[in-house]
Each structure stands twice: as C-alpha cells, then as structure tokens.
Amino acid sequence: MPTMTAPQPLLEKYPEGSVVAQEGLDQETWVVDRAVLKDLARDLRDNSETRFDMMLDLCGVDYPDRGESGGDRFEAVYHLYSMPNNRRLRLKVPLPEGDPQLPSLIEVWKACDWFEREAYDMFGFRFEGHPNLRRLLTHEAFQGHPLRKDYDSTQRWILPDDKVYRPKHLEEFSESAGADTDGDLFERMTLNIGPSHPATHGTFRVMAAIDGETIVASDVEIGYLHRCFEKMAETHTWQQVIPFTDRLNYCSSFINNVGYCRTVEKLLGIEAPPKAVWARTILSEFSRIMDHCVCNGSTLVDTGGLTNFWYLFQPREEIYGLLESVCGARLTVSACRIGGLIQDLPPDFEARCRHLLEIIPPLVDDSERLVVKNRIWLERAVGVAAISGEEAVEWGWTGPCLRASGVGYDVRKAAPYDLYDTVDWEVPVFYGGDIHDRFRVRMAEIRQSLSIIRQLLDRGMPEGPHIVDDPHVALPPKDVAYNQMEAMIYHFKLIMDGIRVPPGEQYDMVEGANGELGFYVISDGGGKPYRIKVRPPCFPIFSTFPYLINGGAVSDAIITLGGLNIVAGELER
C-alpha cells in the first residue's frame, strides 16, 4: 500500500493489494486493480487533499511477454494532474488478454471521452459505460487494433460505402430534411463541413444538423490524417523518430522536437549543453510566435479580415528564414538531436534574432489595432463558443485556450524547463473564455515571448559545444570520425544500432503552442522505442467542439474551429 504519498483515509477503504505503489519510476505511479478504478478516480478528484482535477492522458501499452508468462498482457495508463497542488500521478491498470475490460471514467473526467475511444481503437480495451465506444482514428471497416504488438502493419483495409458512419442522432434530421417542424419558416437540413473544406484548415469532418442557420446537433469525425506515428516510432531508432515529431504540430515543429528530445534525454540521464538549451528556448519562443500568428491570422480570415493575415504571415515568413539558417528547413525543421542541436549555430544567429525583434512588434501591433477594439470583430467574437475555466479543466484543456478561460496553467511556470525559470515573464490570463479572449491571450503571449527572447539575447550566447560530447548518444564530429578509428566505430554503431536507451519509462512535457505537449516513452533497453505516446494538446480541446458549437450559427462554428487552433497533424498523429 502506498502510504507516504496519499492521505491514509483515502486508501484505507480499498482491499489489500488493489492499489500498489510502483517504485523507482520517473514520477509517482500506482498500479490499480480495475475493480476499484472508478471509486479511486472519483476519490482522487474529490478529496480535498489530492484534487486531481485534470486527466491529462490515457494510453494503452501492450506487453505480449507478460501475457505469455501468465500475467496481464495489457496496461491502461492514466496520467493525472492536480492543478491546485501541482502534483502528477500515473495510474496503471493491468488488463488480461482475454478480457481487456475496465470501467469508463467519463463521469469523472469528461476528457476521457475521446481518450477512451482512442484506446479502444488502438488496443481493443472495452470501457464499460462509455456512451459512444466506437473507433476514432481508424475507420469503421478496420479490423484489428493497430498498436498491439502482434498487429501486422502491412495490412490494408478498405472502407465500403455502406459501412461509412452515420450518426444516429443526426439521422432523424436527414429524414425530416426540408421540413419546417417548428413553424418558424426555417427548414431543417444536415450539413457536412469537410473532410476537405477550406474553412476547416485541415481534414476533419463536422456533421451539423441545422435549423435555419442554427446548429441544433453536431458530430465530429477525425482520423483522415492518421498515420500511426506511434506505431512507426516503434520500428525506427530513437534518433529517427525526430523527423516524425515535426509533423505533429507542423506550425511549430521545433517545440515538438524539443519535447521529444528532452524526454529521451531524461530517460538517458543526460542534459543538453548550455548553448543548446539557450538556443532551444529562443527558437521555441519564436516557434510559438509563429504558431500564434498563424492561428490568429487564419481565425481572422474566417471572419473576413484578410488584411491581418498578410500582416501576421510576414513575421512567420521571417522566422522561417531564421530556422532555415540554423537547420536548413523551414516547416519540418528536425532541428534538435537527442543531446543537443542538429548543427552549431550560424555566426549571424544573434543578429538575425535581433533583426526579427525589430520587425515583429510593429506588425503585431498593427494587426491588433485593426481588430481588437473594432465593433465588427467584437460583435462577431465576444461570447462565441464560451467555456468556463472549470469546464475547460474537466475537458482536459491546456494552453492559451485554457488561459483565456481564467486558469493560468502554463507548463513553463508549473514545471519550468530549459531557461524559463531564469527569465522574467508573465502568464497572460483573460476571463471571457470566448474567441475574442483566445485571440487576446495569443497576442499577449507573442509579446511575452518577444520579451523572453530579448532577455536571453542580452545574456549572450553561451560558449561551448552544441551537442553533448558522448559518443554513445551523439555522432562524433565529422573530422574526428574521418581520422580516428574509435570515433569511426562509434559513428557506425550509432547509425546501425541507434542509441541504447536504458529500460524505463518517462513522461515529460513542454508547453506547446496550444497546450501541454507530453511525451510518454517506454524503453526496453533496445535501440528502438518500445512505446511512444504523445499527449496532443488539441486532442482534448477538439473533443469539446461538438458541444461548443451547438446552439450557435454555422459561421460561428467556423471561427470556433479557427480560434481553438486545431492542427490535424497533431490531433490524429
């Protein structure tokens, strides 16, 4: 029984052995029997001392070896976070192969909705009590569960027309289409927005039942961009996964690189050299500016404000130039390596950064001046798709969207990484919870990011190497590898076998441009990851979307989508 960490009365009522603490891991971990899971979850949320108000991530892990030796083959892993106590907890629920069934926690944390559907899809876990347990990322005619280790990933499944999902609660609308049922002269119809629609900024399908201009019921289908990043990662070396992470949130791919590399570095027990950490912080902030510019710019395009789009895309273009001068690519940068950076920084790095600090603020100011007090925009955005802080936390929201609802949670403050605790900056918080405040939060964050970058540049670039000097992790410098036998052998070993990461597991998070971007990695000691789970920040946010748009107009749904900053690459992985 874990006694030191949980308040005694909380665990006393559970039978002996049903909640066991697992020692020696990166964070507090309890192995929980599925029979008591639901009660424990409710207690953890409601107990005044624990107050785990947020379900960050739920994923499955498959251990076929354990199954063969008579144990439980599967494990469902929950990552919980208590905002008031700034404390994290991992719950592991072992599940036998024949009967992978566990209670749905959707009544405890609403965020479980899509996460449970994803685990069902990927592993075949059956969540008892889930109201709508069907596949999420793959299609209806898909056979098998792709993230199980015995799934043959060369199989192809075709989706026939008669298997395409048609939501039941919208079907009655199709039947009564064209009818004016409530006598207000507006006809009913069902409207498909997407999968490929210019206003969705990505490929997802929104099915809306509309009465006149108002959305009465809606459903969302995703998975069109699903490429099973997590399965691919299991067949590549640790270093080879980095280009895949670029494609998660492709608007700020550098932050994804940092998040992944930091997690693996923690598992390896190494730290990037000061120069790399310094550059990572600066480039992460530039990426955040870029992402916010894209998000705000495209939200305004959806409302008809095309001018902002031009003003805001100019900084983005210039920042791409900076990233390109560092690593050679603009969008999918792959600029980090485990242990440091891809290459040494160019000599004009600081000059380029300072030049950007000169040109970005006037453009951001201009863009803001166009809309933020403009009545046309205010009437369009204030109060649209509003969500209170409490509800947002229940749904698992993080990032700027949560901070627009009055909850100042930011990973850079709650668990500072890189150099964030050494600079002076604030977390902008607004209380409207609507599109307008999401816009304002992002604009304020751009200014904070600029201030962080300015302080770091004033501090000066640290001397030293750009990557750790450890031949087991980083490739030796080329001129050494050409001339020394030992370095040459390390070079070959690293590329043929990959980095040997010690067995263990690690959850680590960075503040992505739209929330907490977490990586849960498990290593079995080989050259390839055993399991990588990404906690995509926009996944829980988008699961709220059908509830946010109900009752609003169709055009409100479009700007809601823009304002939430949904990036399909990250949502569907």
Added chain:
Amino acid sequence: MSELPGLKEHPKTVQPHRMTLAERLWLPLFAGMWVTIRHFVKNLFHMSKLPTIQYPEQRRNYSHRFRGHHILTSRPDGSLRCVACFLCATACPADCIHIEAGEDPDVNIEKYPVVYEIEMLRCVFCGYCVDACPEEAIIMSNNYDMAFFNRSQTVAGKDDLVRPYNVDPARLGYRPHYPEEEEQRRRLQQGVVDLVAEARSRQESGEGEREVAAS
C-alpha cells in the same frame, strides 16, 4: 506558480468583454483604417520593398544550409566518392535510398555504388543521410523546386544526383562544413561588422530576394 490565477479555484463563469462607449460608437474603426491606409501608401511608394516575392522570376535567397535536392560528390578524378557502405540508407527514416554495391577495380576503395537512387517523393529532406555519410559523399543543394512530369522522373538516379549542382558553389546546401561561415566568423571576431545593420539594410533594399532568369 501559486500566484497565478485560477489554479486553486477554477472560475465557474465567464466574464466576456464589455464594449466601451468608444467601441459602441465605432471610433476605433478609424484607427484601424489609418493602419490600412498607412500600409497602402507605404507599399504604393516603395514597391521594391514589398514583402511579396514574384516567384518564379524572383526567389527568396535561402541560406547555404538549406536542405534541398541531394548531391553525390566526386573525387578529383571524376569518380563518385560513395563507397556503398549503406549508412545513409540505414539512417534514412523514410527508407527512400536504394543502393546496389559493386566491386571497385581500385583495391583501396573496395566498393562503389552500381545503383544509387533516391525516391524524391518519399524523401522528407531531414538530412540524416548527410549526417551519416562517413565520406562526405552525399551533401545537399539549395534547390527546392523539383517538378516532375511523370512518376519515373521522381526517382533520382546517379546521373540526376551528380550532375546538376556539383559545379556551382552558390547552390550548395546542408553539409558538414561551411567554408562561407569561416569568413563571417573571422570578421565577427575582429568586431568589424554589425550584422543587425546588415540584415536591416538587406531587408530595406529588397536584396533579401535575388532575381534569377526564368529558365
């Protein structure tokens, strides 16, 4: 951390923005109008400084680290430096490099690539092949516009990888060493250059984009 709002008690309601009197009277609209007019006039009289680039007549001047189309480098006698060690093919996360090795008549070299193909549609331009190469036999150019008329052209063979950019040093991209940076570094150490001012003047004179003849 603890001083941040909303963490202990999450707000249960929302407080949407209330319009001020000025906003009700549409007054800030004129400030916005002024911004647009200012940009319009500025752009009208300084057409050369427009941020828009007239591609393909004008092109953005990318850095010498750009990860573009690959190049296979040659030895002074014109033979390929590649020794068909398969490291690039192993390091490639996209599995886009296909090599078939043959025996080189020169006993000191042992192997050479009979076939060296890169599937350009699969390639993600991550540069791992350049990092992996122990011979500096594969580097990248700054060519990014690769257009094809049919699928067979999308597989770049030895000829496509050797010929196009090998001769022009201005077209080189991502590689292990950058001689052009040495000069910049040396000038910086002497403290004779203000790179910020240089970047600013480049931006203002519109030199950031170089013009090339459309071929």
